[in-house]
Amino acid sequence: MxxxxxxxxxxxxxxxxxxxxxxxxxxxxxxxxxxxxxxxxxxxxxxxxxxxxxxxxxxxxxxxxxxxxxxxxxxxxxxxxxxxxxxxxxxxxxxxxxxxxxxxxxxxxxxxxxxxxxxxxxxxxxxxxxxxxxxxxxxxxxxxxxxxxxxxxxxxxxxxxxxxxxxxxxxxxxxxxxxxxxxxxxxxxxxxxxxxxxxxxxxxxxxxxxxxxxxxxxxxxxxxxxxxxxxxxxxxxxxxxxxxxxxxxEVLDSHIAKRQAIFKRYETAFSEIDGVSMMPVLAQTVPNCWLSAIRLDFEKIALSTMEIVQRMEAVGVEVRMMWNPLHLQPSFAGAECYQAHEQNVSEQLFQEVLCLPSGSSMSESQQAYVIKELLAQLLANKVDREN
Ligand SMILES: Cc1ncc(COP(=O)(O)O)c(C=O)c1O
Missing domain, CATH: 3.40.640.10 (Type I PLP-dependent aspartate aminotransferase-like (Major domain))
Structure with missing residues (x-):
């Protein structure tokens, strides 16, 4: 509901x-x-x-x-x-x-x-x-x-x-x-x-x-x-x-703790889903988990992040695509972008990453609803599904 x-x-x-x-x-x-x-x-x-x-x-x-x-x-x-x-x-x-x-x-x-x-x-x-x-x-x-x-x-x-x-x-x-x-x-x-x-x-x-x-x-x-x-x-x-x-x-520390707990719950929920990985955390760093984000592998999940955003919107949940890299923005047309690999990583992340509701005021039951709706979309579009 x-x-x-x-x-x-x-x-x-x-x-x-x-x-x-x-x-x-x-x-x-x-x-x-x-x-x-x-x-x-x-x-x-x-x-x-x-x-x-x-x-x-x-x-x-x-x-x-x-x-x-x-x-x-x-x-x-x-x-x-x-x-x-x-x-x-x-x-x-x-x-x-x-x-x-x-x-x-x-x-x-x-x-x-x-x-x-x-x-x-x-x-x-x-x-x-x-x-x-x-x-x-x-x-x-x-x-x-x-x-x-x-x-x-x-x-x-x-x-x-x-x-x-x-x-x-x-x-x-x-x-x-x-x-x-x-x-x-x-x-x-x-x-x-x-x-x-x-x-x-x-x-x-x-x-x-x-x-x-x-x-x-x-x-x-x-x-x-x-x-x-x-x-x-x-x-x-x-x-x-x-x-x-x-x-x-006065509430900054508790806001951070709540967002970190939200990240952990998403991590648990998506850990078993082949084709979904959580945002990476570098060694010796502790993120405030301002936004929790997942990355999709389109060889395993046949649904674009844009489609997921639209489908989640239809069930009352705001999820967002990752930032569109600045070197692709018309406002910065002509600017150079240095990359270390043949494939531009930021462009891949733009296509593959979804930011999920992460507000410190989100209740556990609201998050459970987000997870349920998102899982429904992901599982229904698994490439290896048996039907
Ligand atoms: C990465 C980043 N830099 C700069 C800003 C600019 O901050 P402000 O909106 O307070 O001007 C924002 C957010 O809005 C941001 O997310």
């Missing part, structure tokens, strides 16, 4: 958000900054052990500021994972630079270190090294950070971690977003915690935070009158929305 539409990753309030939002109202501290923003930054700093953090009004703004603080500009190139949401790479174009995409690795579904190494070597030969590398931790899965970082170190190129989806995921016990020179989080409505809209920039250097702070506040100079030496942006998080973030921080 359909228990009402089951969404992929809806917002999930913990209960105390309103209290912090009311605090902003009571003190008449509605806009723009204030105590909630300061406290939210402190909480996030403590939680992630990041050296410096800056609360912003979106994850996209955080990537934009990361590039600006590195001085990325017209004529530069920036390497970026190709299998991701467009927001990872759009800011490269905002600053007038050119994105160069890097294929995925079968082992992590994230940036392939071999393809990255090849791209760097080729760029070094042409004296066209990128100004930055943006590595994405897709779905909360963690990229092969040590290898990627060592390639960046070899060529002295700064690494930005797009951890929009991976708040709370760890690599060798350290939080994603804190390992590269800079990192970003998103608190968009579908993320593991939300401020309805918001983001954060994390940096190793205090000077980076200072530069980003200035750019995020219209590049106002400290003067008795309005003085701007640079073009700035209006990118800070509002004190009202930071109140939602304060409440959400």
């Amino acid at each position: 359909n228990e009402g539409k089951i969404f992929l990753s809806p917002p999930h309030m913990g209960g105390t958000e309103q209290h912090y939002v009311n605090g902003a109202f009571k003190t008449n501290w509605i806009a723009p900054l204030g105590a909630n923003v300061d406290s939210f930054e402190q909480k996030m700093k403590h939680y992630t052990k990041a050296e410096h953090v800056l609360a912003l009004n979106s994850g996209t703004a955080a990537i934009h500021l990361a590039l600006l603080t590195l001085g990325v500009t017209r004529g530069d190139t920036v390497f970026c994972s190709t299998l991701t949401f467009a927001a990872s790479a759009n800011p490269i174009v905002y600053v007038g630079a050119e994105p160069v995409f890097i294929d995925s690795d079968e082992k992590s579904w994230n940036m392939c270190p071999i393809a990255l190494g090849n791209a760097m070597e080729y760029a070094a030969q042409r004296n066209r090294l990128p100004k930055a590398v943006i590595v994405v931790h897709l779905l909360g899965l963690v990229a092969d950070l040590d290898t990627i970082q060592s390639i960046c170190d070899k060529y002295d190129v700064p690494l930005i971690e797009d951890a929009a989806e991976s708040l709370g995921s760890t690599y060798k016990n350290q939080m994603t977003g804190t390992l590269g020179e800079m990192g970003i989080y998103s608190f968009n409505g579908n993320k593991i915690i939300t401020t309805s809209g918001g983001g954060m920039l994390l940096s190793k250097k205090e000077t980076t935070r200072k530069k980003a702070f200035k750019l995020a506040t219209q590049a106002k100079e400290q003067a008795m009158f309005y003085l701007h030496k640079k073009i700035g942006y209006n990118y800070r998080l509002s004190n009202v929305l930071a109140g939602i973030g304060m409440g959400q921080m």
Whole structure:
């Protein structure tokens, strides 16, 4: 029976958000900054052990500021994972630079270190090294950070971690977003915690935070009158929305635990189904399981991911195809994509991967319904079925 539409990753309030939002109202501290923003930054700093953090009004703004603080500009190139949401790479174009995409690795579904190494070597030969590398931790899965970082170190190129989806995921016990020179989080409505809209920039250097702070506040100079030496942006998080973030921080760990339990239940349910495999988890990493995803083998299952999305929609369940790789997007037409194998891995993943409902508010009975409906589709379309 359909228990009402089951969404992929809806917002999930913990209960105390309103209290912090009311605090902003009571003190008449509605806009723009204030105590909630300061406290939210402190909480996030403590939680992630990041050296410096800056609360912003979106994850996209955080990537934009990361590039600006590195001085990325017209004529530069920036390497970026190709299998991701467009927001990872759009800011490269905002600053007038050119994105160069890097294929995925079968082992992590994230940036392939071999393809990255090849791209760097080729760029070094042409004296066209990128100004930055943006590595994405897709779905909360963690990229092969040590290898990627060592390639960046070899060529002295700064690494930005797009951890929009991976708040709370760890690599060798350290939080994603804190390992590269800079990192970003998103608190968009579908993320593991939300401020309805918001983001954060994390940096190793205090000077980076200072530069980003200035750019995020219209590049106002400290003067008795309005003085701007640079073009700035209006990118800070509002004190009202930071109140939602304060409440959400109280439930972040339990949201992660719930999503990890959801992943385990899918894993158990699909373990016996030939032709279905779970998303990969690299050794020494712990994903937050923001989204659980399965990969289909079309030699064993004769149903495209697009057909499954439509059929599940008909029974009230939102499942999604994997991101369409950015090098295939018309908006990035002409951009190069480096791959280590003859077959582009991200293109295969786009065809073969399905993201399943993973919200921390999903009940066990709702998940059982998702599994039942999905199994019905998969088993009815097994290539080796006997009929
Ligand atoms: C991988 C990735 N990068 C960047 C973003 C941008 O974040 P925001 O929506 O907060 O701008 C998102 C999500 O929306 C994302 O999933």
